[in-house]
Amino acid sequence: xxxxxxxxxxxxxxxxxxxxDLDVPxxxxxxxxVRDDLPLPEVAEVDVARHYVRLSQMNYxxxxxxxxxxxxxxxxxxxxxxxATRLPGFAMVHPLQDPDTxxxxxxxxxxxxxxxxEIAGFAAVSLQPAxxxxxxxxxxxxxxxxxxxxxxxxxxxxxxxxxxxGTNPASTAMSGLQVVEIPSDERGNVDLEALKAYLDDTVVxxxxxxxxxxxxxxxxxxxxxxxxxxxxGLVYADGANFNAILGICxxxxxxxxxxxxxxxxxxxxxxxxxxPGSGPVGVREDLAAYLPGPIVDRVVGEDGPGxxxxxxxxxxxxVKSFWGNFGVMVRAYTYIRMLGAEGLRATAENAVINANYLxxxxxxxxxxxxxxxxxxxxxxxxxxxxxxxxVRALDICKRLMDYGFHPPTMYFPLIVHEALMIEPTETExxxxxxAFADAMLKIAExxxxxxxxxxxxxxxxxxxxxxxxxxxRHPVLxxxxxx
Amino acid sequence: MKYEFDPTVRYAKTHEWARVEGDEAVVGxxxxxxxxxxxxxxxxxxxxxxxxxQGEQCAVVESVKAAEDVYAPxxxxxxxxxxxxxxxxxxxxxxxxxxxxxxxxKLSDPGELDNLMDVDEYREYVESEAE
Numbered sequence: 001x002x003x004x005x006x007x008x009x010x011x012x013x014x015x016x017x018x019x020x021d022l023d024v025p026x027x028x029x030x031x032x033x034v035r036d037d038l039p040l041p042e043v044a045e046v047d048v049a050r051h052y053v054r055l056s057q058m059n060y061x062x063x064x065x066x067x068x069x070x071x072x073x074x075x076x077x078x079x080x081x082x083x084a085t086r087l088p089g090f091a092m093v094h095p096l097q098d099p100d101t102x103x104x105x106x107x108x109x110x111x112x113x114x115x116x117x118e119i120a121g122f123a124a125v126s127l128q129p130a131x132x133x134x135x136x137x138x139x140x141x142x143x144x145x146x147x148x149x150x151x152x153x154x155x156x157x158x159x160x161x162x163x164x165x166g167t168n169p170a171s172t173a174m175s176g177l178q179v180v181e182i183p184s185d186e187r188g189n190v191d192l193e194a195l196k197a198y199l200d201d202t203v204v205x206x207x208x209x210x211x212x213x214x215x216x217x218x219x220x221x222x223x224x225x226x227x228x229x230x231x232x233g234l235v236y237a238d239g240a241n242f243n244a245i246l247g248i249c250x251x252x253x254x255x256x257x258x259x260x261x262x263x264x265x266x267x268x269x270x271x272x273x274x275x276p277g278s279g280p281v282g283v284r285e286d287l288a289a290y291l292p293g294p295i296v297d298r299v300v301g302e303d304g305p306g307x308x309x310x311x312x313x314x315x316x317x318x319v320k321s322f323w324g325n326f327g328v329m330v331r332a333y334t335y336i337r338m339l340g341a342e343g344l345r346a347t348a349e350n351a352v353i354n355a356n357y358l359x360x361x362x363x364x365x366x367x368x369x370x371x372x373x374x375x376x377x378x379x380x381x382x383x384x385x386x387x388x389x390x391v392r393a394l395d396i397c398k399r400l401m402d403y404g405f406h407p408p409t410m411y412f413p414l415i416v417h418e419a420l421m422i423e424p425t426e427t428e429x430x431x432x433x434x435a436f437a438d439a440m441l442k443i444a445e446x447x448x449x450x451x452x453x454x455x456x457x458x459x460x461x462x463x464x465x466x467x468x469x470x471x472x473r474h475p476v477l478x479x480x481x482x483x
Numbered sequence: 484m485k486y487e488f489d490p491t492v493r494y495a496k497t498h499e500w501a502r503v504e505g506d507e508a509v510v511g512x513x514x515x516x517x518x519x520x521x522x523x524x525x526x527x528x529x530x531x532x533x534x535x536x537q538g539e540q541c542a543v544v545e546s547v548k549a550a551e552d553v554y555a556p557x558x559x560x561x562x563x564x565x566x567x568x569x570x571x572x573x574x575x576x577x578x579x580x581x582x583x584x585x586x587x588x589k590l591s592d593p594g595e596l597d598n599l600m601d602v603d604e605y606r607e608y609v610e611s612e613a614e
Binding site: 392410412414468469472473 | 547
C-alpha cells in the first residue's frame with residue numbers, strides 16, 4: 001500500500017479554501033486561548049479529493065461486491081434510504097429544537113415504533129438504544145428492574161445458550177448479573193434437560209438468539225419459552241437474526257418478552273466501519289412502562305393530533321443522549337415503507353433460500369456440522385478440507401479475497417471447529433451465489449494441489465497477508481512520521 | 484494424533500491442567516487447547532491472593548481467533564502467577580506444560596483432583612472431541 005497519510009502530503013502554505021473579507025467586527029480572543037501553531041495538513045481541495053478517493057478504492061464494501069459475513073446481515077442498502085435521510089426536514093433539524101417545530105420527524109419516529117411493534121408482535125418499542133449490544137443491555141436492565149419491582153430481587157442469573165451471540169454474555173455481565181451458559185443438543189437446539197436443571201428462582205431470564213448462530217431455528221422454541229415462564233423468568237430475543245423470519249412469524253407470539261432490533265442489519269442501513277447503528281427494544285404489554293425514554297407519543301388536543309416526548313412510568317431511564325440515532329431511523333422507516341408487508345416477507349424467504357442454496361452447493365466439499373437440517377438465513381461450514389491437513393479456515397478466507405469476495409465470518413461460533421459462517425442475504429442473485437460457490441470449490445481443489453497458494457494468499461489485494469499475531473502482540477497505537 | 488500429552492498432570496474437560504506439588508498445584512492449558520486457539524496474543528491472569536473455585540472462570544486467553552475463558556481445574560488461593568506471560572504470551576503456544584504455567588494455588592480441597600482426568604482418559608477425550 002503506497003498511499004501516504006494526508007499529513008504526509010501537506011505542503012506549507014497550501015490552502016483548500018479562500019475566505020471572503022471580514023465584514024463584521026473582529027472578535028477579541030483572549031491571548032491565553034490563542035495558540036502559535038496548529039499542525040493540521042495544508043492541502044488543496046484536489047489533494048483531499050484524490051487522497052480519499054484513492055483510499056476508498058482500496059476498500060471493499062457491499063457496494064463493490066458480495067459480502068457473506070455471517071451474523072452481520074450485510075445486505076445491499078437501497079439508495080432511496082439515503083435520499084430520504086438527506087431531505088432537509090430530516091437532515092437539518094437540531095435535537096434541541098422545540099417539539100412543535102419537528103412534528104414531522106416525531107411522526108416518523110412514532111410510526112416506526114408502531115411498525116416495529118407490529119412486525120415483531122410487541123406492545124411497545126423504544127428507539128433509544130444506539131446499536132444491537134446497547135439494545136441487549138437495555139433489555140437486560142428492563143428484565144432486572146421488572147424482577148426487582150415484583151419483589152424477586154434474589155434473581156441474579158441470566159441463562160445464555162452456547163450458540164448465542166458473544167454480546168449476550170457481555171451485556172449480562174455489564175448489567176451486573178451473572179451469566180450461566182447452557183449447552184446445545186446434538187441437533188443444535190437448546191439442550192432442554194440442561195435448561196431445566198438451571199431453572200429456579202435465581203433466574204432473571206434466558207437470552208435466546210433465534211435462529212441461532214448456527215443458522216438454525218430452535219425446534220423446541222415454544223417448550224423453551226414455556227419452561228422459562230413457568231420458572232418465573234423472562235425470555236429475551238436477540239433480534240440480530242430477525243432477517244430470517246421477517247413477516248413470517250412474530251417473536252412476541254412465540255413467548256419472547258423483550259427483543260432488540262438491529263435496524264442496521266435487518267432494515268438495510270449501512271454498517272461496518274463503525275456505524276452508526278440503531279438497536280430499538282420492543283416489549284410485551286406489562287413491560288412497556290419500563291422502556292427507556294423518551295419515546296414518542298401521539299396525543300389528540302384541541303388543535304388536532306400532535307406528537308410529544310414521553311418518559312414511561314417505571315422507565316429504566318435514559319440510555320442515550322437526545323433521541324437515538326435519528327438518521328438510521330429514517331432509513332429503516334423508508335425501507336419498511338418501500339417493501340410493505342409482502343416485501344418484508346419476501347425478504348426473509350429469499351434470505352433463507354439463498355443460504356440453503358449455498359449450503360447445498362458447498363456441503364459435499366466443506367463439512368457442515370448440522371447440514372442435515374434446513375438452515376435459516378445463514379449456515380456454518382468448516383474450513384477443513386479432506387486431503388489438505390495444513391489448510392485452515394483463515395487460509396481459505398484469505399484466498400477468497402483473490403477471487404473478489406469478502407470472506408465469511410470465521411472462527412465463530414466457537415462451538416464449531418474452523419468455523420466459516422456464511423450469510424448471503426436476500427439481495428444476491430443466483431449468478432453471484434454461483435460465482436461464490438464456484439470460487440469456494442476451486443479453493444478446495446487448490447488446497448489439495450497447491451496449498452502454498454492459500455498459505456500466502458491474498459495475492460491481488462492492496463496489501464498482502466498482514467502479520468496479525470505481531471499486530472496483536474506489539475500494537476503500534478499512534479502515528480509515527482516516516483520522515 | 485498430533486498433540487502432546489503430559490503424563491505428570493491431571494486434566495479438566497475444559498482443557499486446563501493441574502500439576503500437584505505437595506499441597507500446591509500449578510495450573511495451565513493443554514497442548515490441544517493452545518493448538519485450537521492458534522497464536523496466543525494475550526493472557527489475563529488472576530491476582531495473587533485471590534481465590535479460585537474449581538470449574539469457575541479464573542483467567543482469559545486471547546488469540547488471533549478468539550478470547551476464551553479459562554476455568555480453574557482446582558480450588559484454592561492463588562499464591563503466584565506467571566508474569567512472563569505478560570510480555571511473552573507466545574510461550575503458551577511453545578511450551579504449554581512448562582514455561583507457560585498460568586498460576587500456582589494452595590489447594591483448599593485436594594479431593595477435587597478426583598474430578599479431573601489422568602493422561603489416558605484425557606487423550607481419549609480429546610480424540611473423541613476432535614472427531
